[in-house]
Amino acid sequence: MNKPTLPVLVLLLALFSMCGRPNTVSSTAGSTQKQTTQKRNLLYFDATANFKRFAYQDSIKYYLAKSKDAGVTDVIVDVKPITGEVLYPSKIAPVMNEWSGFTKPGGFDLLTVFIEEAHKLGMTVxxxxxxxxxxHNYFDRGVVYNDPTKKHWQSLNYLPKGMTPITQIKTKYSAMTNPALPEVRQYELSVLKELITMYPKLDGIVLDRVRYDGIEADFSEASRKMFEQYIGQKVTNFPADIYTYSTTAKNKDGKPERVRGPLFNQWIEWRAKVIHDFIYEARAELKKINPNLIFGDYTGSWYPTYYEVGVNWASKEYDPSEKFDWASKNYKNFGYAEALDLYTTGSYYFEVEKKEAKNIDPNTVNRTEAGQDKGTDDWYTVEGSAEMAMKITKGKVPVYAGIYVEQYEDDREQFVKALKMCRAKSDGAMVFDIVHVINKGWWNELKRGLTE
Structure with a gap:
């Protein structure tokens, strides 16, 4: 047999290098090719819920080993909670060293330990x-509270009582910002770029809360001017041309019904463009730093109402205007599934099988996530929402349906069934959050759900 020539050797080495990297997902952003699918079981590690627990290296090692044994392939480490503070030594964002009365002893870098120890176990981080x-509105803490130069970043929400800064809405725990503000976008990009640069061995990034607060956000004068520029005309009656509140009709939550104005659909379209453009910009900037980075996103699964938070996570090939009256013909242009290497969606429902949708009682169901309502369609189940996510992303990105552990209360078997359904109907499962698995002692159930 002849020995390979030098060019062939170079090619073989390159192919070997690509094959040897664990959990790599092929990038097809902007293309129509189907992604190479990596089966994954992802487990979230929330920043504040686990703040004290993971202030110690041996604790990180211990729980990574338990996670690996339970069938977890990927860990998602929350390093920037909703306060805007971070859990690594940033020179841009404020660092969180204390939470709920506990101050970290220090002495090691949390994310470095997670990466090193997880990699030893063959896990992706x-x-x-x-x-x-x-x-954080419950504690009056965070960047928009503590930095006077950033106070104007907060969302201005249009409520029945009028325009209200989100820091004054104490029924909401997240003090969301206005995604359309250029200074907000550039700041968040700078934080992400610093993070990727600081941790070159980090496998991926999963963006969370890349959205508006809700349908009520943002109605600042800055948003009005940007919207007017987008549609090429002045908005004569703002915000009435977007929507008003009925003085008589009530919605499912007993609140005044919104009455759409003539520019409602264009407003929805523009907000989707705001988020779409940020996703693509973030991808491009982060891939410049680390071309092998797995660029991911995490949203809710309730697509038919998720337009309320300004997000179109579908493929550009999916046209919601054929089915939904809130979608303009141009809305599909701002789908961003093609920009992602990984997509995880919260199938946050107690009901697992579609046939269980008949058991949903809209008067008692607990749905408080952004954009959710109290419907009884079968996509308000783990099975239905996972199927819908796979359908509308059109194979452009691997989809990992996720469950919220606390939602199953004491029903271990429903939890196991939900995990199995995520794996059966999508490319794997995402579990939020490890703190609930620990508190409930559901390690055996987690393993059953992820491996059986």
Whole structure:
């Protein structure tokens, strides 16, 4: 047999290098090719819920080993909670060294330990950042509270009582910012770029809260001017041309019904463009620093109402205007599934199988996530929402349906069934959060759900 020539050797070495990297996902941003799918079981490590627990290296090692044994392939480490503070030595964002009365002893870098120890176990590590949020309203803490130069970043919400800064809405715990503000976008990009540069061995990034607060946000004068520029005309009656509140009709939550104005659909379209453009810009900037980075995103699964937070996570090939009256013909142009290497969606429902949708009682169901309502369609189940996510992303990105552990209360078997359904109907499962698995002692159930 002849020996390979030098060019062939170079090619073989390159191919070997590509094959040897664990959990690599092929990038097809902007193309119509189907992604190479990597089966994954992802487990979230929330920043504040686990703040004290993971202030110690041996604790990180211990729980990574338990996670690996349970069938977890990927860990998502939350390093930027909703306060806007971070859990690594940033020179841009404020560093969180204390939470809930506990001060970290220090002595090691949390994310470095997670990366090193997880890699020893053959696991993949993603860092998660809460993007367009910069304060915790329950504690009056965070960037928009503590930095006077950033106070104007907070969302201005249009409520029945009038325009209200989000820091004054104490029923909301997240002090969301205005994603359309150029200074907000550039700041968040700078934080992400610093993070990727500081941790070159980090496998991936999973963006969270890349959205508006809700349908009520943002109605600042800055947003009005940018919207007017987008549509090429002045808005004569603002915000009435977007929507008003009925003085008589009530919605499912007993609140005044919104009455759409003539520019409502264009407003929805523009907000989707704001988020779409940030996603693509973030991808491009981060890939310049680390071309092998797995660029991921995390959203809610309730697509038919998720337009309320300004997000179109579908493929550009999916046209929601054919089915939904809130979508303009141009809305599909701002889908961003093609920009992602990984997408995880919260199938946050107690009901697992589609046939269980008949058991949903809209009067008692607990749905408080942004953009959720109290419907009884079968996509309000783990099975239905996972199927919908796979359908509308059109194979452009691997989809990992996720469950919220606390939602299953004491029903171990429903939890196991939900995990199995995520794996059956999508490319794997995402579990939020390890703190609930620990508190409930559901390690055996987690393993059953992820491996059986």
């Amino acid at each position: 993603h860092a998660s950042t809460n993007t367009f949020v910069a304060g």
